[in-house]
Amino acid sequence: MACVVDIPLAEPSPSGPVKASLSKLIREDIGCVRQRDPAARGQLETLLTYPGIHALIWYRIANRLWLSGWRFPARLLSWFGRFVSNVDIHPGARIGRRFFIDHGACVVIGETAEVGDDVTLYHGVTLGGTSWSPGKRHPTLEDRVVVGAGAKILGPITVGAGSRVGANSVVIDSTPPDVTVVGIPARVVRPQLSHRRVVGKIDLDHHLMPDPVGDAIEVLLDRVEFLEARLTHMQKRLRDAGVPTTPPHETSHNLTEVDNG
Template structure:
């Protein structure tokens, strides 16, 4: 089981990172993979009720990798943490399968209660560098969170959120694909703000044409007869 986890994790890194030239490079040089390996060990200690030792193990992992993952956090399969420095995953966070997280991502809590207070991340989600997802909210399957976005409300499945005050971005895709850093740069991505501006421009042009026609009709009625 451990070998299967390691093999599929390395394969996920090689698929999503063109800099991963070989499995050996991923195994020995990728702190994101190391952090997940440390987390699996710390989580076993946590579940065995050796909580202090589990926290100390997580502390060592943070010191070695720059990535902080609470031992109680639940991580899915084929998680890719790219770069990873400054990344934080809180105690009650749940991360699904085939998720990609970039550096300085925070899955944080906004409550002081001891219950569920951290985000739940669905499957096939990409969260860009510096994004902050706070509170007991759900980020749906296939969502994309752009760099530096602040998310404090649930994100529907398949939605892309961009900018610091995150806005929904319409996505038209013939088939699922991988967006590096969770921010699509293709021509198929339509910013709803730009879409609304173009709609207003079209309405303004139509109004100007109508005013021009009315002015022309009025002028023709006022012209003196020969």
């Protein structure tokens, strides 16, 4: 097993964050695919055949228009990006660097959602809201978060840096950093830093999830086995002491059957 480390993937600039150019952001989005998808064989193939990349390109352009006050063109471009990629990203969402949508399909990211750097989403993920009121109503995903296929993260909550969300989970509460959450509603099933962290890379083994129901059943079976062994031991001690171990109602039932016979 790889050692557990706390090394960020990208060191922040000493003078604070610097706004990258549009072309650099897109190049980083394309470049990070090969690190997280073994099926990616080259940047040209990635650029031409990955719908997640197509969606990100249209989002990056629409987001610049949105921030410049060109709201209608931004929404129109966002609609076109959704039409060609089946990924719906609102141009007002804030998405960090090296963002990857694997098998880009049916992903929805709301207007006030915030996504950190080096985040990975799988198909069917929703970063949705739970209110019609204006203001912050969509989730925040901090750096290095991995969200499994079909997961729904709802409301103005925060998923801590380095956390993983299991497939088809529904997250409605904020999570601490470096944990694994699964279920409906999602609960922490693996504590901080107990899952693998590979040096310089993102741990994409989001399929290695514990089974909380199976664990609970296993504990119950162990308890039943212990109680049965304890009962057998107590019955043996009573028999050795000459004390009858048959319950009174069973004794009465047996005597009645003898009398009737």
